[in-house]
Amino acid sequence: MDSRTGLPVVGMVGGGQLARMTHQAAIALGQSLRVLASSPDDGAALVAADVQYGDHTDLAALRTFAKGCDVVTFDHEHVPNEHIRTLAAEGVTLYPPADALLHAQDKQVMRERLTELGAPNPVWRPVGDTAELVEFGEQVGWPVVLKAAKGGYDGRGVWMVDDATQAAELAATLLAGGTRLIVEERVPLRRELAVQVARSPFGQVAAYPVVETVQRDGINVEVLAPAPGLDEELAVSAQQLAIDLATALGVVGLLAVELFEVRDDAGRPAIVVNELAMRPHNSGHWTIEGVRTSQFEQHVRAVLDYPMGDTALTAPVVVSANVLGGEPDGMSIDERLHHLFAAEPGAKVHLYGKQVRPGRKIGHVTVLGDDLEDVRARAARAVRWLQVGHE
Ligand code: ADP
Numbered sequence: 001m002d003s004r005t006g007l008p009v010v011g012m013v014g015g016g017q018l019a020r021m022t023h024q025a026a027i028a029l030g031q032s033l034r035v036l037a038s039s040p041d042d043g044a045a046l047v048a049a050d051v052q053y054g055d056h057t058d059l060a061a062l063r064t065f066a067k068g069c070d071v072v073t074f075d076h077e078h079v080p081n082e083h084i085r086t087l088a089a090e091g092v093t094l095y096p097p098a099d100a101l102l103h104a105q106d107k108q109v110m111r112e113r114l115t116e117l118g119a120p121n122p123v124w125r126p127v128g129d130t131a132e133l134v135e136f137g138e139q140v141g142w143p144v145v146l147k148a149a150k151g152g153y154d155g156r157g158v159w160m161v162d163d164a165t166q167a168a169e170l171a172a173t174l175l176a177g178g179t180r181l182i183v184e185e186r187v188p189l190r191r192e193l194a195v196q197v198a199r200s201p202f203g204q205v206a207a208y209p210v211v212e213t214v215q216r217d218g219i220n221v222e223v224l225a226p227a228p229g230l231d232e233e234l235a236v237s238a239q240q241l242a243i244d245l246a247t248a249l250g251v252v253g254l255l256a257v258e259l260f261e262v263r264d265d266a267g268r269p270a271i272v273v274n275e276l277a278m279r280p281h282n283s284g285h286w287t288i289e290g291v292r293t294s295q296f297e298q299h300v301r302a303v304l305d306y307p308m309g310d311t312a313l314t315a316p317v318v319v320s321a322n323v324l325g326g327e328p329d330g331m332s333i334d335e336r337l338h339h340l341f342a343a344e345p346g347a348k349v350h351l352y353g354k355q356v357r358p359g360r361k362i363g364h365v366t367v368l369g370d371d372l373e374d375v376r377a378r379a380a381r382a383v384r385w386l387q388v389g390h391e
Contacts, residue, residue: 001070002031002032005030005031007029007030007031008031008070008071008304009031009034009050009068009069009070009071010026010031010033010034010069010070010071010072010073010300010303010304011033011034011035011036011065011066011069011071011072011073012033012034012035012036012044012072012073012074012075013036013056013062013065013072013073013074013075013076013079014035014036014037014044014056014074014075014076014078015035015036015037015038015039015042015043015044015045015048015051015075016042016043016044016075016076016352017043017044017352017354017361017363018075018076018279018280018296019033019035019037019042019043019044019048019075020043020044020046020047020048020352020353021280021285021288021296021350022044022075022280022296022299022300023035023044023047023048024047024296025294025296025297025299025300026300028297029297029300029301031300032048032049032050033048033050034048034050034051034052034065034068034069035048035050035051035052036051036052036053036054036056036061036062036065037051037052037053038053038054038055038056039053040053041355043352043353043354044075046353047353052064052065056076056078056079057078057079057080057083059083059086059087062079062083062087063087063090066087066092066094069092070093070304071093071094071095071303071304072087072092072093072094072095073094073095073096073253073279073299073303074096074101074278074279075279075280076279077101077104077105077277077278077279078151081098081101081102081105082098084097084098084101085098095201095252095253095302095303096250096251096252096253096278097250097252099249099250100249100250100251100252100278101278103249103276103278104275104276104277104278104279105150106149106150107147107148107149107150107182107275108126108149108180108182109149110275110276111124111182113249114245114273117244117245117248119241119244119245119273120241120270120271120272120273121272121273122145122184122185122187122260122272123140123184123185124182124183124184124185125182125183126149126180126181126182127146127171127175127181127182127183129171129175130167130168130171130172130175133146133161133167133168133171133181133183134164134167134168136183137161137163137164137167137183138164140185141185142161142162142163142164143160143161143162143163143186144160144161144167144183144184144185144186145158145159145160145161145183145184145185145186145187146158146159146160146161146167146170146171146174146181146182146183147159147181147182147183147184148174148179148180148181149179149180149181149182150180156218158218160186161183187260187262187272188262188263189260189261189262189272190260190261190262190263190269191212191214191260191261192212192213192214192215192258192259192260192261192274193210193211193212193213193227193230193238193258193259193260193261193271194210194211194213194223194256194257194258194259194281194283194284195207195208195209195210195211195238195239195241195242195256195257195259196208196242196254196255196256196257196281196283196284196287196295197239197242197243197246197254197255197257198246198253198254198255198295198298198299198301198302198308199243199246199247199251199252199253199255199302200252200301200302200305200306200307200308201252201305202305203247204307204308205243205246205247205308206293206298206308206309206311207239207242207243207311208284208287208291208295208311209225209226209227209235209291209311209313210226210227210230210235210238210239210259211223211224211225211226211227211283211284211286212224212225212227212228212230213258213282213283219322219361220282220283220322221321221322221324222319222320222321222322222376222379223282223283223284223285223286223319223320223321224317224319224372224376225286225290225313225317225318225319225320226313228372230261230269231269234261234269234270234271237271238257238259238271241257241271241273242255242257245257245276251278252302252303253278253279253299253302253303254277254278254279254280254281254284254295254298254299254302255276255277255278256276256277256278256279256281256283256284257273257276258273258274258275258276258277258283259271259272259273259274260272260273260274279299280295280296280299281295282322285320285350285364285366286318286319286320286366287311288348288350288366289314289318289348289366289368290313290314290315290318290320290366290368291311291312291313291314292309292310292311292312292314293308293309293310293311297309298311314368315368315369315370316369316370317368317369317370317371317372317375318366318367318368318375319366319367319372319375319376319378319379320364320365320366320367320379321364321365321379321380321382321383322361322363322364322383323351323361323362323363323364323365323383323386323387324358324359324360324361324362324387325354325356325357325358325359325360325362325387326356326358326386326387326388326389327358327388328356328358329389331389333351333356333362333386335389336385336386336389337349337351337385337386339385339389339390340365340382340385340386343381343382343385343391344367344378344381344382344385346367346368346369346378347365347366347367347378347379347382348365348366348367349363349365349382349386350363350364350365350366351363362386363386365379365382365383365386366379367379367382
């Protein structure tokens with residue numbers, strides 16, 4: 001507890017934009033997030049008062065950080081699972097717990113568990129040698145999707161494999177390098193969706209509306225909320241699936257379930273689970289303005305076992321779009337912001353305090369309204385101002 005405020009101390013491992021925005025939400029709850037950052041340039045280290053520096057894979061650094069925290073949570077999945085287990089055994093409260101988080105850290109563990117639970121998976125299998133990969137491709141049909149079980153993000157650690165020759169080469173190299181692999185059928189997806197739920201230790205759950213996530217080059221660039229034209233029954237079943245998974249896996253905090261929308265054998269819309277994240281997620285940034293209780297506030301509430309907040313929409317249509325660093329062309333980000341504010345006074349801008357580098361995710365914008373095409377166009381216009389410096 002912080003003796004100055006009488007309120008609990010939440011520590012977040014990782015100082016990126018998720019910690020930065022969680023800190024913003026924590027402030028409204030009377031707190032100040034304690035952050036374990038790796039550098040003073042980290043987005044959250046630039047704004048939080050209580051920052052420690054250390055490596056998130058270093059048990060000693062984690063142990064020092066956890067002292068005085070009522071609860072420790074994470075802004076990414078890269079803290080070694082065994083460290084979380086060790087700290088929990090030493091009496092530290094960490095959410096999500098190691099047993100739950102493992103399903104967001106290891107795609108093989110996730111697929112095995114989803115299979116056990118009867119959740120909709122693509123056809124998949126673990127790959128122990130090249131022959132198994134080739135056999136799988138011959139069975140389900142090329143191309144297939146090869147994935148590193150651990151350590152991938154933003155499309156790194158995911159390879160589309162077109163044929164047996166490519167499969168043999170790639171698998172041999174990766175397996176020789178010690179990468180554990182799984183392979184999945186290439187799902188004939190119509191679009192990608194995501195659904196978030198929060199769960200508290202008490203077991204209360206709160207689900208957010210299902211959204212469409214638009215990807216470019218393996219990176220999510222736009223989120224449309226609620227997912228336009230999504231079958232009502234399918235939306236409810238996606239929310240129920242996320243609630244069931246959060247409960248079955250013992251998640252505490254936010255769970256994002258990334259989904260593919262497909263057609264079943266009868267041609268009806270259906271969903272398949274792509275992967276899980278157990279933290280605030282890029283697909284939920286729109287909730288800051290678009291939902292009564294943002295994902296960041298909900299995550300803080302959940303890890304403190306407070307009752308969950310209302311997840312009602314604040315507008316019929318909400319679009320958030322990521323801002324990637326543009327090519328340097330002489331116009332500063334400050335100047336670009338100036339133009340954007342003049343052009344789109346309704347756009348809400350979130351910059352992460354990062355140095356601009358081409359292609360780097362430096363922020364997002366959110367626009368609310370009634371008409372999808374209009375809201376989307378306004379969000380895109382706002383992004384163009386920041387990214388390319390003109391309309
Ligand atoms: P990461 O962990 O890097 O986010 P994902 O597993 O989400 O990787 O895969 C990245 C992207 O690759 C997905 O957003 C999707 O577009 C595509 N993808 C992944 N798995 C499949 C699959 N089985 N079938 C079709 N596309 C896939």
